[in-house]
Amino acid sequence: xxxxxxxxxxxxxxxxxxxxxxxxxxxxxxxxxxxxxxxxxxxxxxxxxxxxxxxxxxxxxxxxxxxxxxxxxxxxxxxxxxxxxxxxxxxxxxxxxxxxxxxxxxxxxxxxxxxxxxxxxxxxxxxxxxxxxxxxxxxxxxxxxxxxxxxxxxxxxxxxxxxxxxxxxxxxxxxxxxxxxxxxxxxxxxxxxxxxxxxxxxxxxxxxxxxxxxxxxxxxxxxxxxxxxxxxxxxxxxxxxxxxxxxxxxxxxxxxxxxxxxxxxxxxxxxxxxxxxxxxxxxxxxxxxxxxxxxxxxxxxxxxxxxxxxxxxxxxxxxxxxxxxxxxxxxxxxxxxxxxxxxxxxxxxxxxxxxxxxxxxxxxxxxxxxxxxxxxxxxxxxxxxxxxxxxxxxxxxxxxxxxxxxxxxxxxxxxxxxxxxxxxxxxxxxxxxxxxxxxxxxxxxx
Numbered sequence: 001x002x003x004x005x006x007x008x009x010x011x012x013x014x015x016x017x018x019x020x021x022x023x024x025x026x027x028x029x030x031x032x033x034x035x036x037x038x039x040x041x042x043x044x045x046x047x048x049x050x051x052x053x054x055x056x057x058x059x060x061x062x063x064x065x066x067x068x069x070x071x072x073x074x075x076x077x078x079x080x081x082x083x084x085x086x087x088x089x090x091x092x093x094x095x096x097x098x099x100x101x102x103x104x105x106x107x108x109x110x111x112x113x114x115x116x117x118x119x120x121x122x123x124x125x126x127x128x129x130x131x132x133x134x135x136x137x138x139x140x141x142x143x144x145x146x147x148x149x150x151x152x153x154x155x156x157x158x159x160x161x162x163x164x165x166x167x168x169x170x171x172x173x174x175x176x177x178x179x180x181x182x183x184x185x186x187x188x189x190x191x192x193x194x195x196x197x198x199x200x201x202x203x204x205x206x207x208x209x210x211x212x213x214x215x216x217x218x219x220x221x222x223x224x225x226x227x228x229x230x231x232x233x234x235x236x237x238x239x240x241x242x243x244x245x246x247x248x249x250x251x252x253x254x255x256x257x258x259x260x261x262x263x264x265x266x267x268x269x270x271x272x273x274x275x276x277x278x279x280x281x282x283x284x285x286x287x288x289x290x291x292x293x294x295x296x297x298x299x300x301x302x303x304x305x306x307x308x309x310x311x312x313x314x315x316x317x318x319x320x321x322x323x324x325x326x327x328x329x330x331x332x333x334x335x336x337x338x339x340x341x342x343x344x345x346x347x348x349x350x351x352x353x354x355x356x357x358x359x360x361x362x363x364x365x366x367x368x369x370x371x372x373x374x375x376x377x378x379x380x381x382x383x384x385x386x387x388x389x390x391x392x393x394x395x396x397x398x399x400x401x402x403x404x405x406x407x408x409x410x411x412x413x414x415x416x417x418x419x420x421x422x423x424x425x426x427x428x429x430x431x432x433x434x435x436x437x438x439x440x441x442x443x444x445x446x
Contacts, residue, residue, distance in 0.1 A: 027059040030318070030325040031085035034064055035071030035310065036144070039278070043345055044089075050341070051332045058325040068310065069398055072097070079103050079315060086318045087326045089143060091310040093397040095131060096215070098313055099139060100395075100440050105314040105323065106139040114327035118334070122352045126380040127307045130391035133446040134216065140311035141330050142351040144342070146274040147305045147380045148200040149372075150295060154288040156184045156267035165292035172268075172295045173236065179267060180245045188246040189257040189266035190237060192405040192412070195308060196270035196294075197237070198230055203306040203389040204296055204379075205229060210433075215393035219437040219445065223400070223429045226422035229297065235418045238411060248412055262287065270294065272308060273376035276347035280369055291372040293379045303389045305379040309348060340364060349376050393445060395436030400429040 034044045041064050048062035065071035068091040078084040079101075090098055098104055111118045120128070120138065127145050131138045150172075152165045157175065159182040166172035176187025190197070202209050207228045212221035225231075240246035247253075249260040258275060260266040262283040271279075276291065283289060296302045312333075314326055332338060339355030340362065342348060350356045356377060359365065365374040383389070394400060404425045411421035 028057060028321045028325045029059045029061055030087065030322040030329070031061045031063060032087040032089075032326075032329070033071055033075060033085045034062060034089040035066075035068035035091060036089070037064065037067055040144075040274070040346060043342070046345075047333070047338075047342065050338070051329055054332065055328075058328050060325070060329050068094075072398070075315070076101075079317075082317060084315050084317065086315060086322045087329070088313050088315065089310045090140070090313050092130060092306075092308055092391070093401065095140070095311070095391075096393050096395050096397070096445070099133070099446055100443055103315055103317075104139060105316050105318075106137070107141050107314070108137055108139075110314050110323065110327055110330075114324055116327050116331055119352070119354065122354050124307075124351065124353065124356075124377075124381060125385055126304050126390075127351050129385045130307045131311050135446070137446075138311075139446070140313045141333075142307075142309075142311045143333065144274070144309040144346070144348045145351050146272045146308045146348050147376050148196045148270055148294055148308070149273050149276075149291040149376060149379065150293070151261055151269050151271055151275075151279065151289060151291050153261070153264065153267040154290055156187070159184060165290060166295050167292075168298040169233070169236070169295045170298050173240065176240070176245045176267065177243070180243075184267050186245070186247045186260070186266035187268060188240060189249040189260040189269045190246060191248060191250045191257050192408045194401045194404045194408070195272075197233065198225060198404065199392065200270075200294060200305050201233055202228065202230060204294055204303050204382075205300045206303045206386055206389050208388045209392055210394055213387040214391065215395075216387070216390070216445065219395065219433075219440060219443070221394060221433060223394070223426050223433070225404075226419070226426040229300075231419060231422055233297075234408065234411065234422065238418050241412060258282075261289075272347075273349060273373060274309070274347045276370070276373055277345065278347070291375055293375055293382075302382055304382045304385055306389070306391060307380060343373075344370075347373065349373070349380070394433060395440070396432050399432050403428045403432070 036044050045062055048060045051060050065074050072090055072094045075088045127142045128138055131140055131142055156179055160178040166175055179187045209225050210221045210223045212218045215221040249255050249257045257269045261269045262279055264284055264287055336355045336358035339350040340359050343350055407421040407425035410416045411418045
């Protein structure tokens, strides 16, 4: 049936004083692009459907982009050709790129223009600080937020007489070496990802990844991860690998770290709390596992961990009705019941204190299947964020991550020694930063 016929039918029904069926009404549509894939991508679609089913005025048209990187790249290309969405999910690493893009309709402005009820102070500081400007304004709306945890096999630790996960890195290393002697062949599975070993490690140890307070104080920042305790941490990983107590686990080796943990092959891994539900649903029957905060070196004071995940950015160049619809969608997502639903089916943490309190009061974290998820909140809020534990503000950080991953692979496969690999990664990362600085020459970070 054509839109013209539908409109005529609606008009006729109205003139006769009849109720117009919901399906005959013309909803205000807006397009939302997201980067999550797999089961998490399916959940994004479910969240859109929940919004669409909750009312009849607006309709979210949700389109997966096949990954965070692609979501950012596709959005930039679409904006240039004026084919972009109203709303887009951009991961943490893309924050500075969008802040300097000049293409965004910033969150405080949207909230004011469409009378959104947003308690800006209600966001967890560890989340709000990552996405905030130097003046403390969040230009995007935090959505799927996470942090990293240590997943550990309780039965493997029981073999060495322990019932508690390690608190220090030294204890962790001693434990997996002892487990090797007790018959546990793999104490720790890791890959070449940087989010856990570099970004989270640096935050909880209050170590800079780059100068200028991790780039927050200027585009002329330079990376320095090759000169901090992180370098020793990676040398420790290589030593564990050489000793045969840890293993590289990737799709190329036949199992990812997640698969190696859930089938009991390896006794520990570092992963996002967002995988808590995945571990629970895919672990082999009888796997006795838990999570704990990331271990720290014993000579360091623990600080807050970093928020990961993504936030929602609104883009310029769309109509007022589309913005009205997007504002309604964001407001819907921030309802405590929606935060709880999303956390339940994913493992992501609630982004607001209100949502978290409602979940605690409802007994959400008392459920055995969710046991340990509250530790992510404890980790994220362990201390107030410092100038370097609040986040990372480096341009084209996705490319920097790729350079570090490449060099870690070279180090762990024996093609380079660890320090040389990190030095090479730092050199190329700084080249990326200088190109970014030149691209935005004359601009200041907000």
